[in-house]
Amino acid sequence: MRLSGFLVRKFGSAAVERAFRMDYARRYASQRRLAGTSLILIWTVVVIRDWLLLNTLDPSILFHVGYVRLAGVLGMALPLWLMWGPRAFDERWAARLICVVTLSCWFALLGLVNVYPSVRVGKEIFPGFFVVLFLVFTLFRLRTITAVWLVGLCVVTYHLIELLQYIWDIPTPWTHWSTNGAMVLMMYFVGIGVCIQFELAARREFLFRRALRAAKARVEAASRLVRQQNERMREVVREKERFFSSAYHDIQQPLAAINLFIRSAQIKLEDERAASHDLNVIEETARDILDMFKDIQDYSELGSYVPHLSPVDTQAVLTEVCEQYLEPAKSRGIDLRISVRRRPPPPIESDHALFKRALSNFISNAIKYTSVGGVVVGWVEIGARLRIDVWDTGVGISPMHRDAIFAEYYQINNPGRDRSKGFGLGLSIVNRVVGILPKHSMRFWSVEGRGSRFSLYAPISKMTPVIGTDDRKDGACTSLLNGRYILLCDDEPTVLEGLRRLFLSTGAMVDSAESMTGIEAILAADSRVPDVIITDIRLRDARTGIEVAERVRQHFAWAGTLPVAFITGELVSPHALRNFAEPFVLLRKSSTPESTLAEVSRLVAVQRPTGFGHVRDP
Structure with missing residues (x-):
């Protein structure tokens, strides 16, 4: 058997040791109270037995025995009474009170040894010592260190009293001292061993319960997290259902109108x-x-946009956006203006495109929900930040809607999904924009029936924005396609034919194909180098537009890197084309024909013109 099984060590952490002592006192408080009460009850019963016994044997010592018994009861009752209060849950106080109870009973027993008839001590008094030792080592559940010195003091005083009786020639049989003293000493060592095992078991159980509580806490935390995730998933499902329901409605309505008017x-x-x-x-x-x-x-x-921060001319953006929405505001009979200040607003550090989009959505939203009055755009400089305000005199937002207006496809007072009020993505886009741009934030204030104020906060830039000039109009841009050779690829015949006619209308020469096989056939004809490749990303037969573009570039590698315009109807991020060599541009099939022509023209304009004579040298 290892020696560690008989050694009691404190925990390495003082905090853990304090927690163990507090837990130890709380666990055994009731047991200690019950043991102390039992001791007093036994003591009272023995008092009655003493009165019956000594009244017949020697009534002269009855009062001496009664005084000792009374002193013992008082010495035990007072600390036991205190143990019925909150002190029982403090291990230090509980141990002290138990020590007082034990010593009061022990010394009372030693006093009875001196006043009781010597012939009756071994039979009437000595069992009391064993009862006290039993209580100390078992029911009182004292920690080992306390039991060692407490019972050790009791054993020493017991042997000291026996020795004094021998010295003072008090008639006490020698065998009484040797046998009873030996039994007391033996019970001391056995009891200490029992205390050690009790405390070791208590410490192991404490660690086990502590680990169990920690594991339970982790499980509960994980359960809460799972519940939160499940709730978020249910919310996502609800949002998707709302999204698809609204999108289905918003698509079906115009399609039905188109069919009817066709x-x-x-x-x-x-x-x-x-x-x-x-x-x-x-x-x-x-x-x-x-x-x-x-x-x-x-x-x-x-979701995958990386903002490009630079100094932005705030006044120019405000003017541009307001001019953009002047006609929509006039058509609704409301006024749209910029608040006049003595000086223009300072430039801000932001992403020009995202800032413009956020401001546009604010103004567009204000116009849609304002029927009387107007919309005013202003700004306030607050320390190192600029606050841009969009005020309107519209319907306002009731408190019940204020937490939901930034959700996708959520609209107020539009149960019929009136398309003139948009599709419910404006404020959710602004919310995302603010989350992407560093040091940007958004606030809004609203009174139902009176109007709202939406505010966009942005950091003021310490640098002057660079003002770019581009006088090229879209018409001039599209004229650049005249005489150019364009290679088209799309697996949807109607879209392919529409694109072919669109670019033919600009004077360009166009070859088109629906697949990689068709492209290979065009390349085999040894045609001229295309000025631009326009291809859908997803094609049939598990091929992609990226493969088509790379194949054409490889075929004409001697002519340099050809520009590519990817056109897609999918929600593909430009980040997905990060490994594709420039120059290229990503276009959407949802773009207007004018926008598509303008983007392709800009892509072609920055490349070296190839002309009709641009062929491979023999």
Whole structure:
């Protein structure tokens, strides 16, 4: 057996040791109280037995025995009474009170040894010592260190009293001292061994319960996290259901209108009547669908967008955005203006495109929900930050909607999904923009029925923004495509034909193919070097537009790196093309034809013109 099984060591941490002592006192408080009460009850019963016994044997010593018994009861009762209070839960106080109870009983027993008839001591008094030792070593559950010195003091005083009786010639049999003293000493060592095992077991159990509580706490924390994740997942599911329900409705409505007006236009054309109104409605409705998909595209791309911070001319952006929304505001009969100040606002450190988009969404949202009054754009310089405010006199936002207005597809007072009020992505896009831009934040204030103020906070830049000039108009840009050779690839025949006609209308020469096989056939014809490659990203037969572009670039490697315009209907981030060699541009099928032509023209404009004679040298 290892010696460590009989050694009691404190915990290495003082905090853990204090926690153990507190736990030890709380666990055994009731047991200690019960043991002390039992001791007093036994003592009282023995007092009655003493009165019956000594009244017949020797009534002269009855009062002496009674005084000793009374002193013992008082010595035990007072600390036991204190143990019924909160001191029982403090190990130091509890140990002290138990020591007082034990010593009071022990010394009372030693006093009885001196006054009791010597012939009756071994039979009447000596068992009391064993009862006290039993209580100390078992029911009182004293820690080992306390039991060692307490019972050690009791054993020493017992032998000292026996020795004094021998010295003072008090008639006491020698065998009484030797046998009873030896038994007391033996019980001392056995009791200490029992105390050691009790305390070791208590310490192991404390560690086990502590580890169990910690594990339970971790499990509960993990359970809370899982519940939170499940709640978030349920919220995501609800948002997706709301998104798809709203998107389905918002797509079905204009498609139904387009079908109806196409039918009306066909009837008018068959009757040789003008159908320009129907065609205008179809065009406007199709533009609504494109706008909706552009919002979805913008919202999706923000997840992987890396902001490009630079000094931004705040006044120029405010003016540009307000001019952009002057006509929509006039069409609704409301006023849109910028608050006049003595000096222009300072430049800010931001991403020009994201800042402009956030401000545009604020103003657009204010115009849509304002029917009377107007919208005012202003700014306030607050320390090192600039606050841009968009005030409106619209419907306002009730408190019940204020936590939900930044959710996707959430709209106030639009149960019929009126497309003139947008698609519910404006404020959610602003919320994402603010989360992407460092040191930017957003606040809003609103009174239902009176209007709202949305504020965008941005850090003031210490540098002057660089003002770029680009006088090239979209018409001039598209004229750059005249005479250029364009290679098209799209697996959707109608889209491919539409793109072919679009670029033919600019005077460009166009070859088109629906797959890699068609591209290979064009390359085999040894045609001229294309000025630009325009391809869809997803093609049939598990091929991609990236592979098509790389194949064409490889075929004409001697002509340099050809520009590529990827056009897709998927929510693909430009970050996904980070490994593709520039120059290239990512276009959306939801873009307007004018925007597509302008982007392709800009891509071609920065490249060296190839011309008709740009062929491989023999």
